[in-house]
Amino acid sequence: MRARIRPAVAKAKISIVRYLNAVPLAWGILEGPQAAFFEPIHSTPAECADQLRSGAVDIGLIPSIEFQTIPGSKIIPGPAIACRHRVRSVLLVSVAPLWDVRRVACDQGSRTSIALARIIFEDFYHVRPEFQLAPPDLAAMLSQNDAALIIGDAALKFIEEHERPDAEKQKPFLKAGPEPLYVFDLMERWKVLTGLPFVFAFWAVRKGFKDKHVVEALKESRDYGLQNIGAIAAQYSERLSVKKEFVEEYLRDNVYYHMDSACLEGLRHFYDRAARVGVIKSERPLEFL
CATH class of the missing domain: 3.40.190.10 (Periplasmic binding protein-like II)
Structure with missing residues (x-):
């Protein structure tokens, strides 16, 4: 009722x-x-x-x-x-393994996701990269940084394409060479780290x-x-x-x-x-x- x-x-x-x-x-x-x-x-x-x-x-x-x-x-x-479990809308997209990441461009829309990323880097990978706020343009973010934190609808649109990969669509996001992007769901990392929602x-x-x-x-x-x-x-x-x-x-x-x-x-x-x-x-x- x-x-x-x-x-x-x-x-x-x-x-x-x-x-x-x-x-x-x-x-x-x-x-x-x-x-x-x-x-x-x-x-x-x-x-x-x-x-x-x-x-x-x-x-x-x-x-x-x-x-x-x-x-x-x-x-x-x-x-x-x-x-x-996995959330699919809070993603760390990187051109390098996470333990080699030194600079991260962050979507300025949510401070919780940035805080979570800092915890994952420090407690999971034992590194402290530099975080910089940036507009949620993945190609631009990755052109100047090792990784990009994207959230919300931008992350969903990216992951929907990534789950059915198209090499042509990924080309603008690559600095150089044929290496694929590394895509990490931060919720999955949190679950491994803590076992908690x-x-x-x-x-x-x-x-x-x-x-x-x-x-x-x-x-x-x-x-x-x-x-x-x-x-x-x-x-x-x-x-x-x-x-x-x-x-x-x-x-x-x-x-x-x-x-x-x-x-x-x-x-x-x-x-x-x-x-x-x-x-x-x-x-x-x-x-x-």
Whole structure:
């Protein structure tokens, strides 16, 4: 039975990530009954965090690392963008083995993926490459660097082609010579390193926001999205110019939308490792609305 949620006096301003993997969480807000409760703003993951930090929005779908840097923010329990095996949308693409990488160009859209990459390099390969922010143009990123971190829709479009390799399509990404690209799914590396799921993003509220009715509304928005994966895949496959079956498989099998106890353990472990490699100064305990 659908929970009854009283309307707020004013719609809560909510910052929604514009990437495909966020769409099921927001589907009820964008296309369903939860639209009555929210005023949506479409942003990159980093922008979502900045808007929440400044108080420009009440709620944001923030990269998980950003919770550590936004004073007074609280996590909305339940919905999340997480993964329990390979994710396919957070990729490290390299022209050299990872232990030889010295410079990494990073998509500036998400700081969590950069933090994860730093942990993987330091704890898995025992190297500390230089990270530089760059627009998500893979050919340009690899022309000046040993590796590139790409996320979201750009990563999905690349991996869809990589899983059915086309030598002609790979040529622009190669510095020189016939050697193929090295492609690494960072979630797979995290799983080998820790054995735990990884939480990439979750809803959080700004300091001072106290309306707990949004908790049920956002759970229902997620559930509405998961019930309509086929419709989402049909719409977004056309937008992204990838096969509908690929989008549907990604949303059903690669992304996990529930912040369960295993995901919470993975999240705490991520924060612990992030503090140890210097991504954050100290670990802030989880705090929920």
